[in-house]
Amino acid sequence: MKLGISSYSLYQAMQQGRLTIEEGLDWAAGIGGRHIEIVPGLGFGFDEDPGLEERLVGRAQELGLELSNYAIGANFITDSEASYEEEIARVISEVDRANRLGIKLMRHDVASREDTSILRFNEDLEQIAAACRRIADHAAGYGITTSVENHGYYVQASDRVQTLVHAVDRPNFRTTLDVGNFVCVDENPLTAVRNNLPIASMVHIKDFYIRPSSRNPGEGWFTSAGGSYLRGAIAGHGDLDLQAILARVKSSGYDGFLSIEYEGMEDCLEGTRIAFNNVRRIWDGV
Template sequence: MKLGISSYSLYQAMHAGSMTIGDVIEWTAEIGASHIEIVPNLGFDFEANPELEDQIREKAAAAGLDISNYAIGGNFITETEEQYEAEIARIIREVDRVHRLGGKLMRHDVASRPDTSIARFNEDLARVAAACQRIADHAKQYGITTSVENHGYYVQASDRVQALVHAVDRPNFKTTLDVGNFVCVDENPVAAVKNNLPYASMIHIKDFYIRPSYRNPGEGWFTSTGGSYLRGAIAGHGDLDLYEILRLIKAFGYNGYMSIEYEGMEECRAATKIAFDNVKRIWNEV
């Protein structure tokens, strides 16, 4: 098992100024992780500090960590053709950054709309897929695999992710499989993980507390598309069946990177370390 940490998990500390991305890399190595996933613009910014590329690559190498995945936003639903082309060009430049960092995996978002209906998704699919094809084709020269994550509501359900992967039809375009995010669109995460494991280039381990729509827990929660209340949890503390999810991943024979992605209310260093230890323990038990 190649278990590591997403830098996003420590965003709380970076945002507060108590950790830098360099500190996050050192801390990740100290807890025994094998890799770090880089999520820019959440606690650090490459555009504001171009020297960060070299610093992160060198710091990770010195700490003995792989740079497993690089995750950025993106949206090919634009008002004009010029905006569409500009977004593709921007993400292609980020592919070049991944190459300079020494990574081989990259997640970029693809689409967001207020109207998340399946009819709208079907209308957008070909245009979104065409953009993903161009980016994957550029990434191929570096041996980089690009991917879409199941989040953002619009491209979140397992069948929509699969529809995009098949429409793109490139061997180096897959999915960053977040085991928890399916609950945001009220899909059973065990079934959804099983559906999409064959297409995964990267796995995020996450957990949620889940409450029904008629039991508003108050501050700190958000709602799924169907109205259920959700809050990020320490992996192993929430309501997902992580034992079954990790058993499925293990039985499938997945041997790629898995990242802890913590986004709860507890102090992020303690919470991320507990999540990391829980996932290691559960993996050995299933």
């Protein structure tokens, strides 16, 4: 197992000018991280800094820090065939960037809709899967595995993720498994993690505070699909049974990257550091 962080965890500090992405690599290595995920568009961008790719590769090598995963947004639900093709071409160009960074795992989003019903999902499935196949086939030439993450409400429940992975039917298309995100669609995270571990290429560790729909906690919370109130927590501080979840991941034989994805209200550097230490402690104890 290789424990590290997602750069997403640090975007607050990057947006505030307290940290650059390059300094984020230094920071991740400084807390003992073995890898960092690169998530552009949140605190930094490659298009605005053409030399950034080369500098990140060089800095990571100096630190002995792996660039583990490259994560971008995408939406293959479009209003025309032309925009559908444009979106596929854009994501393929990002696969090329991941290759230049020396990264072998890449997560891209696939779809977003206001209507998140299973009926709509079934109607959209082949259009989404066809795009994912083309991208995965391109990525295979680099030895890159692409993936869909369980987030965004529409493709978030474990059975929908499984359905898409099986519909794409490519050995290098899997799932970035976020152990916490299942609660956003009111699914038991322990059961959902067990369901999707066999198709996971990457595991995100996240925690949430959870309150019933009848008890509005006020500012700083959002609602699940079923109306429960959620707020991001430092891993190990929230209401998820991380000990049981991590024990399940460990007993499955998963030996890849574990990545802290912090999105709580505390300072992001402090929250990510505590989460990292908590997960390392829990993992060693299960």
